[in-house]
Amino acid sequence: MSERMEFWLYLYFPQLQLDKLLLLQNTTTALSGQNKSNNYLNLTAPLAIVGADHQLLQLNSAARQAGLTLGMGLASAASLCHQLQLVPHQAEQEQQQLQQLAQLLYQYCGDIALQADSGLVLKLSPMLALYGGAMQFWQQIQQVLQQAGYQYHFATAQQPLVARLLAQQGWDQFLLQKDKIQQQLKALPLQQAQLPEKLLEQLQRLGLAQLDDLLKIPQAELVRRFGIEMLQYLQQLTGAKPALLQFIQPVEQFEQQLELLYEMERSDQLLGPLKHLFGLLQLYLQQREQLAYQLELSLLQRQDQQQQLQLHSAQGEYQSKDWLKISELQLERLKLNKAVIQLKLSLRRAGPRYAQYKTLFAGHLGAGKAQLYSALQLLSLLQARLGKEQVKSPCLHNDLLPEQASSYASALEPQASIAGSLAAVRPAFLVEPPLALDAEQQQQLQLHYGPERLSSGWWQQQSQHRDYYVAQNSQGQWLWLYRDLQQPEQLYVQGYFS
Amino acid sequence: MNALLQQLQNRQLIWQASQTEAPYEHCQSTGFTALDKFLGGGWPAHNVVELQSHGACAELQLIQKALAGSGSELLQIWINPPASLCAEYLLQQKRPLHQVLQLNAPRSADALWAAELCLKSGSCKDVLLWQNSLNLTQLKRLQLAAEQGQSQLYFFRPAQAEQQLLPWALSLQLIPTPAGLQIRILKRKGGWQQQELVLPWAELYPQFIKPELQHEQHGRPPLSRVS
Structure with a gap:
């Protein structure tokens, strides 16, 4: 019975790399609002992502209008549109983005598996009871995807392979009715059924055009004629054998990299991309109910050089805006050796989140006035701008000579008290x-x-x-x-x- | 005639004798009866007070009782003090050491930024700042910040010959004399120039000056070898 109830959702992201470029441009220009340098890509003009075999893999809308289609060769593309901008396809980077998306969705769905062709498989059935209905669950997922900002296609089915075929075809239906899904599957042309190359050719020679034609033939006959490959395919298609999937695990360490769209020479320009990174950090910390106390920000530069910044917060913060304020103060003091091409943010020290120590009904502040910063927040801001060693508290050592007795300790740290009476006459x-x-x-x-x-x-x-x-x-x-x-x-x- | 008066008053061009009673909204007692009377109540609360002196003449002693009155839950910030702080002195004043922050800001812009941030944060009560110069905009910012955070800034500055007129709530000049500390009001909001007040040293340093002994003074320390 439970076997029958299994449902899978397949999410297919057709243009991860291109969408990432668009998103990055939005965040950087919105924040820094600065003019573009010469080597900068113009995303409103025709642009294509090109694979290793010189085929167009992803196109923006301007390129589509110019008459280019996916899978077209470079030569014909260039003859159709001579000002086409080309970006090499980076499979590794796409895989990273997919991993990030999966981590985002992990909050809402326990079983997620990464697929090689820019897709994610989510196991729906265990989640439905939790959300009290399929539609509520789907709304949650949609919200996350919308925030992430990537284009996607989706489909549901009882078998991962069927969901994948339908999603890649762009069916975009969230249905839990077997017969409708089956109907859609049957109408699928054989070319899009992702059969092994050899089998597809053989079947086409037999005059089969749709999956329906294939499914009508008894399985035993097909397997006897086409061998073990056909058997495996049919098993996946009908769900006779459970699919082999490796579900992801949530990451233990927060470490995010961000490739900049163009080289940045001034440190204040970095705030735009940094905001994006801190947004990811906030999400990570929120999901774990944690606060970050120390972050490490690496500014990677050409020729493998890099500058590192340590960001501290004495109180611990998780919100993006608080970290942005602290990093703004430190970046002001920083002199960049070279233009920055990549940012890397990693979490060095984190702890559980307690109630914040701002006094709500502050004793000395009048009614209706909240404390702007707590003592620890104030300390973090002061340290960020003046430097850690310039902010300190006095401390007392157990010694008679005044120059030995008075010295400094790190700021705001409670000190062990020293027994004995104080001298009467001491200067300030x-x-x-x-x-x-x-x-x-x-x-x-x-x-x-x-x-x-x-x-x-x-x-x-x-x-x-x-x-x-x-x-x-x-x-x-x-x-x-x-x-x-x-x-x-x-x-x-x-x-x-x- | 009445309308004209009203108009002038609205533009704050008329000073009324009744205003002298309470020139500031709130006052904090200085702890010295004579000084309280001299200042018309005490230190203006939530504002900026300037103290001009050559240093080392009881200027901290003057505000010490007000500082002690602030309680010890909130931070006390010292920005660019002229020398390092003596921990024993702070403990004498019943101030927990970890509630005291010393900031060293070599650039004056940084020092003013830090002072403003501390004042408006709401987690400090008293900020002590040593700085040589200040202009009108900077003073206004500090005053607004002090009001926002309900905190107090004491601004220490070396005595200068040429004076730029700034709208201090209170500005005092401190001159040491043999009899005591001579206090002159340079500027006081809603007040007028009075004659100076001399606060005897025995009141400022009760821990080592006994009033009855004050007239009998040694010329030099006895320099005989003690073995």
Whole structure:
């Protein structure tokens, strides 16, 4: 019974590479709005993607209007349309795009298999119960495909092969009625039935034109005459033997590459393509309920050179706009060595998503005013523009000498508290290294407080004994001075009261 | 006549004596009674305050009580301080060290950008900025940001001879004298020039100046060898 209920959806993407070009152009021009360079493809003029055997594989609308058809040879194409632009077909890149699409759809369908000829097979039957109906499920899938922006054809059937034949023919029907699908299948011409070349020729010589003719003949007879190849084909067509499919697994690591349409020389131009990458990241993180803390952005340049940027967020962000803001600040500071041809974004550190720490009913902000950035978000933005080492918090070490006791730690990190009482008299600022005063300056000092003796431990290499004073100099500035007991005539400025 | 007055008032060309009572919407007490009276209430809240001095003359001490009043849940930002911060001093002021951020921005544009971002973020209460110059647009931006984030900017600047008139909510000049710190108001919104106030050192540095001892001063530290 369950065997009978199995249904498959086949999605066929006829022009992945061409659609990608169009999409990229839209995002880059919309954001940077800048003029085109000379080696830039004009996508409104006739353009074709050419395969290795010099056949036209994908055509844009302008090329179709010029009278070109798919499968045409290069020579005849050139004679029909002399200004035709040619782009070599990149099968590998298409396969990557297909993989990406499959990952997007994985959110909605558990069983997805990649097909060699730009197609995806989705197993419908287990999903229908989940979505409460075939149409609801199909609407979800359609939404994803629409957002991805690629052209596609589709068909459903009880066998993957039948769905594929119908989808590639451009049937575009989402039906779960056996008889209608069977009817459509029977009308399919034999040339489009994807039979092995030899078999097709033999069958055509017999005068068979449609699949219907083939299906009428008893199977045993056909197999006896045409051999094992025919048997396998018929089994796939009728679903007598389950299809061998390898379903995809969700990716473990986020790593996306983006080939730029043209070389970019200014760093602000990169924001357009980056937005696209961050959009993908957002989707990845949303699906996993995660936040990204650290990203690595590689800017690949000609001659295998590259520049790398580390993007940090102390609070963790998943939204594309927040990452765009952080990267904008870093790109402002970046000087490109060479024009960039490719971007690569990889996720280095991520964690589970908790509730955001923005105080909604903030204590000090008046009613109706939300906090713009939380402390950690503020820190990320400051670090992105000023540099990580320029933003820091003071920290206290367990030492008696003031220059050892006060130093800096990484920003906003809670520190271990140190037992013991605090000294009464400490200035706000410390001078490093201590400043020696000359005799004249020493004469003009006016002493107000002191001495306070500080001795460092005898177990330390250079044990120090100092007497500290508070004094005012001739300009009326308040200084924190000390003299070393080894050379009591010399006074040093250790800090300023302020 | 009345209509003319109304028109002038609408364009804020008329100053009324009644405005002097509360020149700012909100004030934060400075913690010094004499200074509060002198300033008509205290520091203007959610605004920019300028303090001009040669440095090291109790300018932080002056705002310290206001800083302590801000509580410790929100960040305190120090931008380009003249020397490194003393952690023990901050702990004396009951300020958790990890709630203090020091920023070093060599370019003044970066420093102002950081100050504005911190002010409007809503996660900082007090921002302390050391900078030499500021123009009208920059000041306006900082004031708007302070209002948006309900935060306070203290702007420290070396005393200068030539003065560009800027619409500070409050601008003070601090001059150390033997008796105490002399405070002059350079600009105060809705107020007028008053005579100076001298705040005795003993009030500013109670931890090491005892008022009864103030007249008896040592000339130089005793320089005898202590063994």
